[in-house]
Amino acid sequence: xxxxxxxxxxxxxxxxxxxxxxxxxxxxxxxxxxxxxxxxxxxxxxxxxxxxxxxxxxxxxxxxxxxxxxxxxxxxxxxxxxxxxxxxxxxxxxxxxxxxxxxxxxxxxxxxxxxxxxxxxxxxxxxxxxxxxxxxxxxxxxxxxxxxxxxxxxxxxxxxxxxxxxxxxxxxxxxxxxxxxxxxxxxxxxxxxxxxxxxxxxxxxxxxxxxxxxxxxxxxxxxxxxxxxxxxxxxxxxxxxxxxxxxxxxxxxxxxxxxxxxxxxxxxxxxxxxxxxxxxxxxxxxxxxxxxxxxxxxxxxxxxxxxxxxxxxxxxxxxxxxxxxxxxxxxxxxxxxxxxxx
Numbered sequence: 001x002x003x004x005x006x007x008x009x010x011x012x013x014x015x016x017x018x019x020x021x022x023x024x025x026x027x028x029x030x031x032x033x034x035x036x037x038x039x040x041x042x043x044x045x046x047x048x049x050x051x052x053x054x055x056x057x058x059x060x061x062x063x064x065x066x067x068x069x070x071x072x073x074x075x076x077x078x079x080x081x082x083x084x085x086x087x088x089x090x091x092x093x094x095x096x097x098x099x100x101x102x103x104x105x106x107x108x109x110x111x112x113x114x115x116x117x118x119x120x121x122x123x124x125x126x127x128x129x130x131x132x133x134x135x136x137x138x139x140x141x142x143x144x145x146x147x148x149x150x151x152x153x154x155x156x157x158x159x160x161x162x163x164x165x166x167x168x169x170x171x172x173x174x175x176x177x178x179x180x181x182x183x184x185x186x187x188x189x190x191x192x193x194x195x196x197x198x199x200x201x202x203x204x205x206x207x208x209x210x211x212x213x214x215x216x217x218x219x220x221x222x223x224x225x226x227x228x229x230x231x232x233x234x235x236x237x238x239x240x241x242x243x244x245x246x247x248x249x250x251x252x253x254x255x256x257x258x259x260x261x262x263x264x265x266x267x268x269x270x271x272x273x274x275x276x277x278x279x280x281x282x283x284x285x286x287x288x289x290x291x292x293x294x295x296x297x298x299x300x301x302x303x304x305x306x307x308x309x310x311x312x313x314x315x316x317x318x319x320x321x322x323x324x325x326x327x328x329x330x331x332x333x334x335x336x337x338x339x340x341x342x
Contacts, residue, residue, distance in 0.1 A: 059128030
């Protein structure tokens with residue numbers, strides 16, 4: 001499969017070929033009307049175009065890369081002068097041999113003939129320098145874009161990787177608590193942790209995953225957290241307004257749910273109300289979590305998880321997302337909105 005650089009090179013070549021063909025056709029249409037015999041118009045344009053091509057690409061593809069860009073600039077100017085002089089002489093000779101019979105004065109090594117050939121070929125030579133600058137600039141922009149993409153991918157992978165230790169630390173705390181209290185559900189928690197680890201290995205490294213996969217992950221996590229609570233929270237998970245086939249980046253939703261059980265609910269009281277809503281609207285996925293909270297610490301801006309989430313969203317969507325938290329007397333609400341596609 002061709003690389004991006006190869007595709008860009010082919011695209012630039014196609015553009016240049018199209019420009020040269022159009023330029024040749026326009027000159028030819030003009031020249032065949034200028035000459036009494038159209039064949040001489042054809043030869044005059046063909047000779048000129050061939051020398052223009054040599055002037056442009058001799059400078060752009062050979063002289064500039066080999067001498068000017070290699071910091072051998074004195075040699076560049078010397079060889080450029082020789083190159084243009086030889087090219088002018090070759091074109092004048094070709095035109096003298098082919099076109100002289102119809103223009104005894106102009107093409108017979110006259111000053112007007114030399115001036116016309118020199119000026120037009122020198123302009124083509126200068127155009128070669130401009131072409132080299134343009135091509136280098138296009139490749140530079142492509143390189144910068146690739147570097148930015150690589151940097152963004154690295155940052156995203158780093159932020160994504162930070163979620164896993166953070167999440168596993170909390171889960172291992174749950175298992176430790178159950179093992180310490182010799183709870184009979186310890187084995188069940190370990191089994192669910194195994195499912196979650198499988199998600200980390202198989203799904204988390206991907207750029208996009210089906211929404212249903214992410215929902216299953218959330219439900220596993222909620223069930224795992226419920227196991228260690230003395231009284232299960234009353235969790236309502238409304239996701240009827242979504243298409244499970246939607247594709248989203250992995251682990252964007254879990255920080256809000258994790259925040260509920262880490263900073264919101266009180267595991268020692270009987271009544272903990274949690275409402276989670278997931279809906280698709282106007283090309284965006286809306287994810288809302290509401291939970292009752294008590295007088296213990298509840299970070300209105302979230303902890304490491306939400307800080308990490310905001311960074312990931314910025315890298316993924318720029319400013320095209322919403323992440324808000326709101327704390328009232330007895331309720332903590334977090335809302336997340338970001339664009340989605342099938």
